[in-house]
Amino acid sequence: MQVIILGSGSPLPDAHRAGPSTLVRCAAGDLLFDCGRGVLMRAAAAGSAAGALRALFLTHLHSDHTTDLNDIITMRWAMSFQPTPLTVFGPVGAASLVGATEAMLGTDIGYRLAHHDDLTWQPGTQVTEVEHGVVFEESGVRVTAAPTDHAPVHPTVGFRIEVGSQTVVIAGDTVPCAGLDELSEGADVLVHTVVRRDIIEQIGLPRLTDVLDYHSSVEDAARTAARNHVGTLLLTHLVPAPSPGSEEEWIALAAAHFDGEVVLAADLLTLEVGS
Numbered sequence: 001m002q003v004i005i006l007g008s009g010s011p012l013p014d015a016h017r018a019g020p021s022t023l024v025r026c027a028a029g030d031l032l033f034d035c036g037r038g039v040l041m042r043a044a045a046a047g048s049a050a051g052a053l054r055a056l057f058l059t060h061l062h063s064d065h066t067t068d069l070n071d072i073i074t075m076r077w078a079m080s081f082q083p084t085p086l087t088v089f090g091p092v093g094a095a096s097l098v099g100a101t102e103a104m105l106g107t108d109i110g111y112r113l114a115h116h117d118d119l120t121w122q123p124g125t126q127v128t129e130v131e132h133g134v135v136f137e138e139s140g141v142r143v144t145a146a147p148t149d150h151a152p153v154h155p156t157v158g159f160r161i162e163v164g165s166q167t168v169v170i171a172g173d174t175v176p177c178a179g180l181d182e183l184s185e186g187a188d189v190l191v192h193t194v195v196r197r198d199i200i201e202q203i204g205l206p207r208l209t210d211v212l213d214y215h216s217s218v219e220d221a222a223r224t225a226a227r228n229h230v231g232t233l234l235l236t237h238l239v240p241a242p243s244p245g246s247e248e249e250w251i252a253l254a255a256a257h258f259d260g261e262v263v264l265a266a267d268l269l270t271l272e273v274g275s
């Protein structure tokens with residue numbers, strides 16, 4: 001199993017970091033977790049594409065995690081030679097978001113259907129709203145969801161991907177909580193979104209300090225990893241984006257609370273799991 005960070009950024013546009021998105025490449029195919037800004041550019045660099053996705057999993061419906069859903073729907077459809085509905089798993093509300101996105105694309109869909117004689121079908125999606133338990137099982141790959149805590153954003157979920165004895169967890173945006181502990185126990189890799197509490201407090205802008213109460217800090221993520229016997233903690237969705245040369249600082253903050261391996265995400269960073 002491979003974990004490829006497609007986007008290590010956050011809502012704040014950054015020249016070097018696409019929006020939150022992680023690709024898990026496994027026997028079931030390419031599983032995409034969240035689809036932030038620039039996801040298909042990074043997918044192309046990773047040798048994937050909208051049409052190559054086996055399924056899309058959404059941790060929650062914040063715009064930075066879903067903004068390029070429309071690009072995935074459009075490209076999967078416009079480049080297809082037969083109907084290939086996109087399989088989507090997400091929290092309650094995901095079906096509404098996907099439906100609204102398809103509706104928003106209606107004008108463009110009409111243009112393309114009118115222009116391409118061999119394109120005779122609409123984009124298709126199959127959305128399953130998930131809360132807790134196994135949501136996907138195929139080719140020896142099992143994906144389990146559990147509720148996380150990103151209040152007042154609700155509901156939100158994290159995902160645990162298991163292939164044999166190898167386990168990867170996608171936390172999404174959350175503060176430490178029981179659902180995340182359940183998902184993370186004994187994981188080889190925990191992909192965790194984080195913010196730097198110390199820097200954000202120092203900046204002191206209310207619009208920024210607001211995010212502290214519903215995100216894990218680097219230290220929170222490290223404590224979650226330690227408490228649940230995780231092998232590697234992969235920090236992503238980095239707020240604010242690390243300034244050049246500060247990467248070791250982030251890792252040291254986590255290492256103070258967690259003895260395992262700590263990795264700071266960059267776009268297209270790839271981890272091999274279990275090899």
Ligand SMILES: [Zn+2]
Pocket residue numbers: 060062150153173
């Ligand atoms: Zn969020």
